[in-house]
Amino acid sequence: MTSFVKALILMISSATLLCFAHSVPQVPCYFIFGDSLMDNGNNNHLVTTAKANYAPYGIDFPDGPTGRFSNGRNIVDVVAQLLGFENFIPPFATARSDEIVQGVNYASGSAGILDETAEHMGGRICMNQQLTNHAITILQLVDLIGNGSSARVRQHLNKCIYTVAMGNNDYINNYFYPEYYQTSTLYTPEQYAEILVKQYSKQLSTLYQYGARKFGIHGAGYIGCTPAMMKRFNTNICVDAVNGAIIQFNTKLVTALGDLESKLSGSKFIFIDPPLGYSSDFNVTDKPCCNISTIIGEGLCAPNEIPCDARENYIFWDEFHPTESASLVDGARTYEALSSFYASEPKGSFPISAV
Known part of the structure; x- marks a missing residue:
């Protein structure tokens, strides 16, 4: 861990959750x-098992359970805080018109690159639908800041940071779930990675066409080391077959991002490596902090049960998702990786027109 990241973690750990900064954000x-x-x-109002809007989720968040799959802040909350936004970036499901100028969060639990990923879990907002939702936001921005002109909105979007984290569920809730999906019998890990990256590249190209230029692309995580996947494979060590498939996906993704950057004029793609390990400050690295439900979706917390006390010592909150403490580390790493996007970006943003 770099000294820069350590300093960021110290700063963000002591910052209030209710008011992040009094200065203009580093990007619009x-x-x-x-x-x-x-x-x-x-996901709060979807018919799905991938929900986290109940206790003990949000036990360390001022608004309680909000739908975050964590005891507190998640990775992008930390990034938003470090970028200097006054509030967290709102979810598309509830974002107001006066909020969307500074950004929108379209992420959805169980979502994948492929439309069919995690269909056994019920409703989810796959990457293609997230792109559609972004198109809806852009139409709203044309009225809010463009005075009817899409060109002015495009200028605004060109300055924004876009972070995308997809691929995890295409393995967790597709390729490595043969009870519901045939992909692992139809394709080798290399072939499947090629299919995913080809589709992902098209989706990122669509974002570019909408106006995105500054892309921070998270690599898929080493999900073979999550408690849920180790339980699924009946082992107490990381599942090499799963992590090996993830490495193939990430390797192909890095190459694809380089190709996109060379083809899409003015674009910049930054690949954000998944963490290989964490500081020794985390004493519990292979067990969840909350009690796991046997009724709700796989690996999620049992409703209303008391979690562990020393949450800062745990990497995993439930059997898939990190604690706030781990997200502080990952969020600071992400912020550092994106530094070229905000270091040279002039501060300020378009005013919201009267509506």
């Missing part, structure tokens, strides 16, 4: 696409 807007690692409430 921040848009978020992803899965449950980023979701902050988009």
